Amino acid sequence: MFTTVEAEATVGGIVNDGTLNTAQVQTFKKGFCSVRHGLALIVHLCNFSISTQQMNMSIALPAMVNNTAPRSPPSASTERPLTDFQDKWNETLNEFKAVAAMYDWSPEIQGIILSSLNYGSFLAPIPSGYLAEIFGTKYLAGAGMFITSVLTLFTPLAADTGVTLLIVLQIIQGIVQVMLLTSQYSIWARWAPPTERSQLITIAVSGSVLGSFIILLVGGYLCQTIGWPYVFYIFGGIGCICSFLWFALIYDDPVNHPFISTSEKEYIICSLAQEDSPPGWSLPIKAMIKSLPLWSILVFYFSDYWHYFVIRSYLPTYISSVLQANIRDSGMLSALPFVSACICIVPGGLLADFLLSRKILRLNTIRKLFTAIGVLLPSAFFVSLFWVRSSFSATVAFLILSFATKSLSQSGALVNFMDIAPRYSALLRGLSQIFSYIAGAISPTVAGFFISQDSEFGWRNVFLLSAAVNIAGLFFYLIFGQAEVQDWAKGRCAPASEQTVTN
Template sequence: MAWLGPRKKRLLTHLSIFCGVTDSEFLHLLSCPTVPPQCCSARYNLAILMFFGFAVVYGLRVNLSVAMVVMVNGTNVQPFVNNSGGHECPVPSHGFDNVPQYSWDSPTQGLLLGAFFFGYLVTQIPGGYLSGHFGGTIFLGGGVLGTAALTLLTPLAAKGFLCDGVTFPAMMAMWACWSPPLERSRLITLSGAGANFGAFVALPLTGFICHSLGWPAVFYMWGAGCIWAVFWFFLVSDQPGTHPRISERERDYIIKSIGKEVPKVSVWLPVLPMMLSVPLWATIVSQMCANWSYYTLLTSLPTYMDTVLHFDLRQNAFLSALPYLGAWGLSLISGVVADSLLEKELMSVTAVRKLFTLTGLLLPAVFLVAVGYSGCSGVLAVTFLTLSTTIGGTSAAGVFINQIDIAPRYAGVLLGITNTFGTIPGVLAPIVTGYLTQDQTLAGWRSVFCLSAGISAGGALIFTLFGSGKVQKWALAEEDQIQTEAHAERDLLIT
């Protein structure tokens, strides 16, 4: 029994006495599945394929934010000029002549960047429901394939995000079937980290392509992400039990760890209990708050680098990408640490989710305020932005995977719901940023960063007060509810 934690030892003793058997006999009856190797396993191969799929999706998503710098006629904004006749921040000579294409003012640019998310907004809930009912493989693979294919067809790439919206709900629906509870954080954060990795790679690459080949080439070259779909449909299955190349040991481990194969989402959803669920609303509101600052930076950071700090296009693209490198690394680390805390029984699921949410939303808010007061110093601004986005990566093991904690059976549907609300900042944040920065003044951008910081801090507070990591009663099947009530009655008898 040396391998058992102290809480497990006490529980084992109570249960063995209750059942009238010795500890060793009870252990034999449990027949706990052994953990198969992680390297080259089907579940980790799935996570890596998802990682690259989301890298493609987010690479396609950030293209316009960088290309906008070249597509617009000097961004069609006259930089703020102070009373002495000079720019608020000095403008260096880059020796690079952008060819003007469109005369879009700052509010119009905000509307265009926000319009990227309109199609993304309306496909979340249907994507989550259909993924839970029919399986996530076709919807995640089809979403990435459709996004890349439509990007090839249109240089503006706006229509691609109608397909993009089904990808994250499909991911969560699949992990409800594939992720053992003690590996859940690291598997989901590994797959989701592809988003930050895609932004990190795409931003400087887009800048280089725009500089060398012109902005239309960006959308044509990134559309080659269609190749990913070939590997996805060949290598992936909806359930461990239907995977043709999974080992028997790994299949049994996953199914036994989860308890049983997750049932398909029924036609009728517990809509009213969902609407009245405080933990679900805590997740929704917190994700909206976190996404406000994330989408603000994702869509508007290259414009800030260009119009305020006056970096040239290649510097702009590289420095805009730097924060996402840190977020990518820290999100992976946070997943491993979160699982370790749960495995060692140092913290409950609720406490772990709240810890990583609080860290990933509140601390970045402090650095966003610092960005607003960094003035014309490019070094300070980039440093604070990098710190803010890097630390924000820890929220990947917090509120952003909470749906599978509170309702594994409806994980895909819930992610569709939370992402639908979470996409609203993607529409509004660029528009608000456009209006706050019409004159491209330091004061205008300070308002942008302070607003994002305040919203992010509010989300951290809400999840800390009202969030939960416990499976909600409305998310249990009827037989599971009976079993849960029986266990509770037995625990009362033991104590």
């Protein structure tokens, strides 16, 4: 980690007053062939792994219990007559699945197992931001990546031992995963120049969306072929590999990176020096509580993740119950919206940085414009689902468009905390996660209540309420949101303790 003084000493004669002229930018800027973009790719892979580990239990659980519902009758549009080869293949699959254990867990126990991953999530985000500043992101997030991957490998063994051990393991995994997802944002406070912040973060975050797509696409197939334990073995093994890459290639700041070029190092440090928000830890709690720009971000996180958790929890149910899709098709159709989001999220970040670097729009305008598009269009598509439910193709098209346009929010309010307080990025990310988890605890329950009350119009009420909450959060953000570094997040010359970082 480095302080403002260290940063100025590093650039030496190139920067003396914290400014960076155009010639220096052209000299230092390396585009995509740079160490900082390589770091974004590594974080992308780790987010991919974490996302698959977060969803693997929900994918494997139907195959783990022995009271699953029988398959629905095949429809003429999706099923074909079985051939002799297919009969033999099905017999082979049954032999594979017989090896995997099955458990007599009640629906209540299954619900506890699925929700146990979030039991510790409310407690971990804030300490994670603090620990990232104390011990560094490299070791905290790297250790978290390794621990959660090893625990994933031991999940089948824990299930065989007993449901209590499995729940405890899930709780520990949830805490460790939140630590990783929170602390990684400390990297961008030291590695991401302001004009590249959107693209670097969206490259990293797109790994989570890609992970959701892959686990939905192949998770059910793995359960049906080689058995549910291999869902944990395969993705736990991938996580271990990602943790080794993390320890080998991730560094907390460009000053200590052994492979970075001098020109790229100077470009990053000079760019960040202009923000007057050096990395550090001196928490102005009162000023933060009074900060409306910060509250606008937190409120938006709540409203945006209300929509996200409804989709994540009930999209497969909606496709299978309303569209009458079979299990195989339901998994594939549930994955399609995620891949559309994965495709669109990085170009959205590139567009935001392009508009900023060319000075076409101010940063505050960019954040609010992308947020508005990422809320209004998806809400319109989402609400329309109820009225196009009779059309299979229209429903799928609206779901894909909803996810694709919603990904633009990642270049808007969801990354705005990096603009208003770069030095507290990990802490604010943790604080925003608390609001998102609160939404995640409420929205599926409310949606389930509406659906249970009225199987037909319940979905309409779920869609309307989700859109209303999301749009309300958007209006609050548009009114109070800002993109300038706040006074309470700027470096000051007074107490020396506020300008240094304790390693």
